[in-house]
Amino acid sequence: DVQLQASGGGLVQAGGSLRLSCVASGFTFDDRAIGWFRQAPGKEREGVSTIVTSDGDTYYLDSVKGRFTISSDNAKNTVYLQMNNLKPEDTAVYYCAGGFGPPLRGSLIPGQYYWWGQGTQVTVSS
Numbered sequence: 001d002v003q004l005q006a007s008g009g010g011l012v013q014a015g016g017s018l019r020l021s022c023v024a025s026g027f028t029f030d031d032r033a034i035g036w037f038r039q040a041p042g043k044e045r046e047g048v049s050t051i052v053t054s055d056g057d058t059y060y061l062d063s064v065k066g067r068f069t070i071s072s073d074n075a076k077n078t079v080y081l082q083m084n085n086l087k088p089e090d091t092a093v094y095y096c097a098g099g100f101g102p103p104l105r106g107s108l109i110p111g112q113y114y115w116w117g118q119g120t121q122v123t124v125s126s
Contacts, residue, residue: 002026004117006096011123020081022096029053029074033104038092047108052101059106086124093119
């Protein structure tokens with residue numbers, strides 16, 4: 001069975017940094033898309049960033065470009081999201097999700113991902 005475990009969230013002040021990790025099991029990284037999504041209370045879930053594990057192709061939500069970096073360690077079946085210069089509007093539960101790489105390349109649409117993990121809370125204070 002596919003399992004995705006997200007971790008690394010916490011409480012930080014604006015301008016601070018966090019590194020999120022997503023560890024996958026039952027899910028090879030040969031040619032997969034792994035995405036990070038977030039959802040704040042009362043708001044729709046939105047795609048933050050995605051990576052295609054076969055070639056490292058990455059995509060970002062415009063509001064996080066230059067601040068967030070997604071990367072993968074395929075040998076460890078792990079994807080990271082380094083978040084720098086965090087802002088209060090980044091506060092949300094962050095989820096990682098996965099799917100087959102080719103059809104999901106560049107996709108930040110939550111409904112297009114097949115497997116989801118439990119989220120990790122990120123809170124940024126002003």
